[in-house]
Amino acid sequence: xxxxxxxxxxxxxxxxxxxxxxxxxxxxxxxxxxxxxxxxxxxxxxxxxxxxxxxxxxxxxxxxxxxxxxxxxxxxxxxxxxxxxxxxxxxxxxxxxxxxxxxxxxxxxxxxxxxxxxxxxxxxxxxxxxxxxxxxxxxxxxxxxxxxxxxxxxxxxxxxxxxxxxxxxxxxxxxxxxxxxxxxxxxxxxxxxxxxxxxxxxxxxxxxxxxxxxxxxxxxxxxxxxxxxxxxxxxxxxxxxxxxxxxxxxxxxxxxxxxxxxxxxxxxxxxxxxxxxxxxxxxxxxxxxxxxxxxxxxxxxxxxxxxxxxxxxxxxxxxxxxxxxxxxxxxxxxxxxxxxxxxxxxxxxxxxxxxxxxxxxxxxxxxxxxxxxxxxxxxxxxxxxxxxxxxxxxxxxxxxxxxxxxxxxxxxxxxxxxxxxxxxxxxxxxxxxxxxxxxxxxxxxxxx
Ligand code: HEM
Numbered sequence: 001x002x003x004x005x006x007x008x009x010x011x012x013x014x015x016x017x018x019x020x021x022x023x024x025x026x027x028x029x030x031x032x033x034x035x036x037x038x039x040x041x042x043x044x045x046x047x048x049x050x051x052x053x054x055x056x057x058x059x060x061x062x063x064x065x066x067x068x069x070x071x072x073x074x075x076x077x078x079x080x081x082x083x084x085x086x087x088x089x090x091x092x093x094x095x096x097x098x099x100x101x102x103x104x105x106x107x108x109x110x111x112x113x114x115x116x117x118x119x120x121x122x123x124x125x126x127x128x129x130x131x132x133x134x135x136x137x138x139x140x141x142x143x144x145x146x147x148x149x150x151x152x153x154x155x156x157x158x159x160x161x162x163x164x165x166x167x168x169x170x171x172x173x174x175x176x177x178x179x180x181x182x183x184x185x186x187x188x189x190x191x192x193x194x195x196x197x198x199x200x201x202x203x204x205x206x207x208x209x210x211x212x213x214x215x216x217x218x219x220x221x222x223x224x225x226x227x228x229x230x231x232x233x234x235x236x237x238x239x240x241x242x243x244x245x246x247x248x249x250x251x252x253x254x255x256x257x258x259x260x261x262x263x264x265x266x267x268x269x270x271x272x273x274x275x276x277x278x279x280x281x282x283x284x285x286x287x288x289x290x291x292x293x294x295x296x297x298x299x300x301x302x303x304x305x306x307x308x309x310x311x312x313x314x315x316x317x318x319x320x321x322x323x324x325x326x327x328x329x330x331x332x333x334x335x336x337x338x339x340x341x342x343x344x345x346x347x348x349x350x351x352x353x354x355x356x357x358x359x360x361x362x363x364x365x366x367x368x369x370x371x372x373x374x375x376x377x378x379x380x381x382x383x384x385x386x387x388x389x390x391x392x393x394x395x396x397x398x399x400x401x402x403x404x405x406x407x408x409x410x411x412x413x414x415x416x417x418x419x420x421x422x423x424x425x426x427x428x429x430x431x432x433x434x435x436x437x438x439x440x441x442x443x444x445x446x447x448x
């Protein structure tokens with residue numbers, strides 16, 4: 001009965017020991033010279049309190065950006081037609097649950113202006129936050145365990161996500177695209193990664209934040225002038241310095257400098273939203289300032305030349321095609337013969353600028369009637385512009401029905417200029433600027 005004999009445990013162990021073991025990443029115990037050395041970082045201001053207070057200033061701004069960013073996506077009414085930037089509704093969590101309203105008329109100017117202002121305010125604070133945690137980015141050994149590796153990956157997503165989201169946003173406001181990818185989907189998807197990593201980060205750091213505020217008070221360290229500025233006690237698990245140098249600025253001095261930079265940028269960006277004399281200081285917003293004088297002298301996102309609009313297509317031969325239960329073709333003279341309405345409405349761009357002008361034209365609901373489709377459920381508006389993502393837009397029933405929604409023929413009492421969409425453009429209260437299609441050629445109404 002030899003097959004019942006128990007296996008020889010010693011020989012199994014020996015055999016197992018002979019198997020090749022997977023190589024472990026090995027780092028020398030002593031960190032290499034430079035930023036991985038704990039004595040490299042000298043600032044006496046770094047520590048959990050400093051990081052917590054900077055993080056606490058950053059968090060509300062990120063929350064404003066997140067809410068207004070998702071609202072901006074909702075403002076495109078992504079469930080309608082080809083309005084969504086994402087195939088089949090993106091990753092399925094687009095805020096489709098409501099139709100973007102038309103009141104208050106400044107709604108999009110407000111939400112998108114807040115998005116841009118909060119994002120720009122956050123940039124100096126983000127730099128300060130990264131400065132405050134810099135020693136941790138050079139932590140030694142770089143990988144200690146599987147849990148440590150998971151934490152480092154989440155931090156890479158947090159820092160990388162933050163830098164990507166804020167800097168693509170900043171360059172977009174500058175109308176500068178030094179990349180080959182499409183801005184909106186990249187900025188939008190990266191925001192999910194960044195926000196998820198941030199939620200994890202803040203929850204993991206919550207005990208550290210609470211301890212720092214409990215031990216040192218939330219604002220008490222701000223009372224210390226330079227003479228009374230002492231380092232937070234050293235703890236190798238935090239960003240405190242092992243061998244701090246003497247302070248050259250107090251904590252409140254540092255925070256006032258960062259806050260001043262942030263407020264300065266915020267004020268400049270607010271000029272393009274609030275307007276008036278503040279518009280002159282919108283130095284960092286290429287489209288924020290008034291480019292010219294005269295009734296058509298206000299901001300232009302895309303000129304007729306950039307959009308490839310040939311004058312031959314907008315001249316006397318131009319006709320507006322209406323498609324609905326019936327079909328109609330209207331010349332500009334016929335449109336001018338219809339009842340005309342004038343409203344002061346803001347036009348608000350996704351880049352953050354907005355401006356209120358006096359628009360005159362035909363109500364969209366009158367055009368729906370003219371197409372034999374009263375109470376239309378939606379309308380597809382198409383431009384003469386042949387290329388580009390915004391040469392068409394689908395508007396909702398609420399947007400068609402609003403009495404202030406116009407196919408504008410005039411602005412500030414004169415004909416639209418070619419750059420503002422002559423012969424006719426859409427202007428709908430509270431709608432993102434790019435959906436107010438210029439150089440309209442066709443409107444296709446859907447029956448309810
Ligand atoms: C853009 C957002 C943020 C980025 C990129 C960021 C980045 C980082 C990094 C890389 C670390 C070092 C890793 C570590 O200590 O484990 C860190 C630490 C920390 N963060 Fe953040 N963080 C952000 C937001 C916040 C917010 C909103 C808060 C608080 C409300 C916060 C509080 C902290 C605290 C308390 C620490 C520990 C500091 C220390 O150990 O001395 N962070 N952060």
